[in-house]
Amino acid sequence: MASNRRLPGVLRQFAEERDWQQFHTPKNLAMALAGEVGELLAELQWLTPExxxxxxxxxxxGARVRAEIGDVMIYLTRLADVLGIDLEEAARxxxxxxxxxYPVEQAKGSAAKR
Structure with missing residues (x-):
């Protein structure tokens, strides 16, 4: 399996082989990402926290959740790649x-938003 660093290239090649890059605009990818996040949420929506x-x-x-997380990862990775964003660098x-x-000494154990 491709590492997170190689995944953008793997997905880019996948899209190019199918001539899909023409559809992979930032808007379309962001909308597809939002849809997949919605599908992930639907899997968890009525469950208790436990x-x-x-x-x-x-x-x-579990298989459905794993598949939806895979979809989210694919669209997020494609969106970042199209926009020229290194996901790991952006996250760091x-x-x-x-x-x-949120310094540790002020935020530890608190969910308060700043």
Whole structure:
């Protein structure tokens, strides 16, 4: 399986082989991503917090959640690639920003938004 660093190239090639890059505009990819996130949410929507935490213990439900997370990853990765964004770099930069906004000594154990 491709590492997260190689996945953009694998997905780019997949789209090019099918001549799909013409459809992979930022708007279309963002809309597709939102749709897939909705499908993931639908799998968890009516579960209790305990059921949601254990969803992967249920073979059928776990397979559906895994598939939806795969779809989310594919569209997020394609969107980032089309926009020229390195996902890992973007996530690390965001984490550094959040660490400043939520220092451990002030945020530990609190879900309060700043």
């Amino acid at each position: 059921q949601a935490a254990a969803v992967m213990d249920e073979p059928e439900a 930069a965001k984490l550094a920003e959040v660490a400043v906004r």
